[in-house]
Amino acid sequence: MKKIITILASIILAAGLSACKTACPTTTNTSAMMPPMPAKDRPQHVILVGFDGLSGKCIRDGINAPTIRELMANGSYTLDSRSILPSSSACNWASMFMGAGIETHGYTVWNSKEPDLKARELTENGRFPDIFWAYKKKNPNAEIGYIYEWDGMNFVSDSAATDYRVQTAATNTTATVVNYIKEKKPNFCAVAYDNPDHAGHTSGWDSPEYVATVAELDNSLKQILNAVEEAGIMDETVIIVTSDHGGIDKGHGGMTMNEMERPVVFYGKNIKKNFQITDSTMVYDIAPTIGYMFNVEPPQVWTGRPILSIFEKR
Ligand SMILES: [Zn+2]
Numbered sequence: 001m002k003k004i005i006t007i008l009a010s011i012i013l014a015a016g017l018s019a020c021k022t023a024c025p026t027t028t029n030t031s032a033m034m035p036p037m038p039a040k041d042r043p044q045h046v047i048l049v050g051f052d053g054l055s056g057k058c059i060r061d062g063i064n065a066p067t068i069r070e071l072m073a074n075g076s077y078t079l080d081s082r083s084i085l086p087s088s089s090a091c092n093w094a095s096m097f098m099g100a101g102i103e104t105h106g107y108t109v110w111n112s113k114e115p116d117l118k119a120r121e122l123t124e125n126g127r128f129p130d131i132f133w134a135y136k137k138k139n140p141n142a143e144i145g146y147i148y149e150w151d152g153m154n155f156v157s158d159s160a161a162t163d164y165r166v167q168t169a170a171t172n173t174t175a176t177v178v179n180y181i182k183e184k185k186p187n188f189c190a191v192a193y194d195n196p197d198h199a200g201h202t203s204g205w206d207s208p209e210y211v212a213t214v215a216e217l218d219n220s221l222k223q224i225l226n227a228v229e230e231a232g233i234m235d236e237t238v239i240i241v242t243s244d245h246g247g248i249d250k251g252h253g254g255m256t257m258n259e260m261e262r263p264v265v266f267y268g269k270n271i272k273k274n275f276q277i278t279d280s281t282m283v284y285d286i287a288p289t290i291g292y293m294f295n296v297e298p299p300q301v302w303t304g305r306p307i308l309s310i311f312e313k314r
């Protein structure tokens with residue numbers, strides 16, 4: 001009997017190995033693949049709006065952010081999605097876009113401009129595989145935009161995979177995003193505001209200045225939503241609002257929940273309404289979640305998982 005089992009196991013193993021020679025590209029995480037979302041339920045557009053340093057705590061505490069709250073009420077959200085450690089900027093933005101932690105992508109500190117430790121894997125572009133690269137590879141005709149304020153953002157996404165890429169001054173970021181959405185109707189656009197992080201560092205994460213800055217950013221978000229409406233693509237769009245980390249006193253980078261807990265809000269096509277995500281989620285789950293919406297297979301090196309509970313149909 002034991003011999004038969006051994007022979008059977010050998011046959012199964014051999015069949016698996018030979019199948020993988022042709023059907024299992026090393027860049028795809030076959031164990032993480034799941035039935036794709038039906039094509040009719042997938043969005044054609046995903047707009048990610050990132051606010052550097054927006055904490056989960058400030059939303060929980062009732063900060064004035066009517067647009068974010070409207071998206072929460074009509075979408076799916078969590079206020080305790082965790083950043084990776086350290087709860088700093090570049091390493092967390094990298095994790096958000098690269099679907100992995102610092103041990104794997106190698107961006108280890110707040111201002112990493114390249115992997116400080118060897119990236120576990122590199123694409124043909126010489127970069128750790130990120131969502132921009134993965135989506136472009138899947139759909140070369142996709143229009144992909146990347147609009148950011150802080151210099152450091154330029155280093156945490158694959159510039160070869162973005163069609164429109166611009167650094168803006170805080171005074172014209174929103175207008176740039178609005179014009180881009182109306183003109184190009186991008187399939188995927190990531191926007192990274194450098195606030196309320198500045199307000200937090202200057203005046204404190206509990207300061208009136210921080211509160212006022214969040215209210216301004218909330219108004220920017222409103223203008224972006226209006227642009228999506230005016231572009232006539234809202235029915236085919238998912239909006240994601242999130243951040244890289246929170247803060248405490250006048251800083252972040254440490255291990256308190258005020259620094260580590262971030263809001264993530266999803267709104268739009270096929271997203272559940274008024275749904276609070278209770279699953280454990282991490283900053284590196286964002287890339288796989290976007291990938292799932294675009295039917296992009298997760299690279300094997302990604303550790304994040306799509307947040308599946310937010311979808312009406314899958
Ligand atoms: Zn930051």
